[in-house]
Amino acid sequence: MLLLGSGKPTRRQLVDGALLYGGPQALVTGLEACRRQGLRGSGIAANGIHLLIPDSCKVSSVGSVTVERTTRMPRPVVVDGVPMAPLFRAVLDECRRFSARDPVRALLTEAVQRGRLNPEVLIRELEAGSDRGSALPREVLRDVLRGARSVAEVDAMAVWRRTGLPEPLWNHELRDASGRYIGTPDGYFKKVRLAWEVDSYDFHFAREQYAGTLERNSRYAAEGILVLQTLPSRLRSEPGKVAAELVAAYDAANSMNVLQLRGVPTRRSNLLNKQ
Structure with missing residues (x-):
């Protein structure tokens, strides 16, 4: 994708460019997908674009685009023309990238309260996915299941x-x-x-x-x-x-x-x- 004209690209232009790079089956996930589906992600800095692509595709991360190959491509959710992972997957894809508890607590509790996600659905998704980066989300979700409604x-x-x-x-x-x-x-x-x-x-x-x-x-x-x-x-x-x-x-x-x-x-x- 070539940006015609001077100036900094908009967030939407960055997303469109990342999807073109990722290929026709690419989906936006992580924080970008969370915010486009109604979460604020307060206190979490905007980062690059996180994509999911089928494991068979040979596309690598580059610049601000993080490419994650997966054998578990979710059914896409399309918001304003942007194909993305459903909210439960996008939340956990983002949480798996953190090594600190605070952003994990903030995002998961917001997903349950504001996004109305069932904690048990999130736990099942964690069980079905990779163990990589799952320890902190598991710990927080145990507390959410106990009845925690806030950070x-x-x-x-x-x-x-x-x-x-x-x-x-x-x-x-x-x-x-x-x-x-x-x-x-x-x-x-x-x-x-x-x-x-x-x-x-x-x-x-x-x-x-x-x-x-x-x-x-x-x-x-x-x-x-x-x-x-x-x-x-x-x-x-x-x-x-x-x-x-x-x-x-x-x-x-x-x-x-x-x-x-x-x-x-x-x-x-x-x-x-x-x-």
């Missing part, structure tokens, strides 16, 4: 694994005896009645959201549920400290329940008795 919740699961505590219920809706809604904590340790909330500063401390957070915590308190709040940023910057705080909160909640089972008045019951 912060995936990070929370990684912190929980440091603690040795029983696994909590993830994103489990809590209601009182009459059926009234209490909350949906990120993690809930049912045995000791401990709610773990990963609360974003930006979201929860705007005026309306702050009021909602206070109301939520009041509902927890009314039901005798201890709540631990953690900023998402600390899950990565201080995972050891957060893990220790989670263990301490669990132990405190467990102690409160033990005292109640023994009929020992807690500070809360003492205050009520004095009123």
Whole structure:
């Protein structure tokens, strides 16, 4: 493909040029295909064009075009005239190229939430494909299957694994005896009645959201549920400290329940008795 005229080629021109180079059966995959099918891929820098071609084709990578030969050519999806791999394949083709967890977590959680991909479909695709670069996607998808709905919740699961505590219920809706809604904590340790909330500063401390957070915590308190709040940023910057705080909160909640089972008045019951 020859670009007529001066100036930098557009992204579409780069894509068209890559497809011409790859041949008539070439498909765009990776980040380019993800974004053309509705994902943002936030925080992931735009790179070259990643192509899939049949294994029998003798075309090699060149310049900004990465050519991957495969015996498992997917059925193409055509968006605005561009043939590409379906979203589940494009996401995993991109994730396999990363050696860091952050972009893998970001892309897979967005694919499940925004792209509405079933995590089990992604896992089946991983099982069917090459093992190359599959370790990190497998690890993240295990957490997504547990119930993580965001990157912060995936990070929370990684912190929980440091603690040795029983696994909590993830994103489990809590209601009182009459059926009234209490909350949906990120993690809930049912045995000791401990709610773990990963609360974003930006979201929860705007005026309306702050009021909602206070109301939520009041509902927890009314039901005798201890709540631990953690900023998402600390899950990565201080995972050891957060893990220790989670263990301490669990132990405190467990102690409160033990005292109640023994009929020992807690500070809360003492205050009520004095009123």
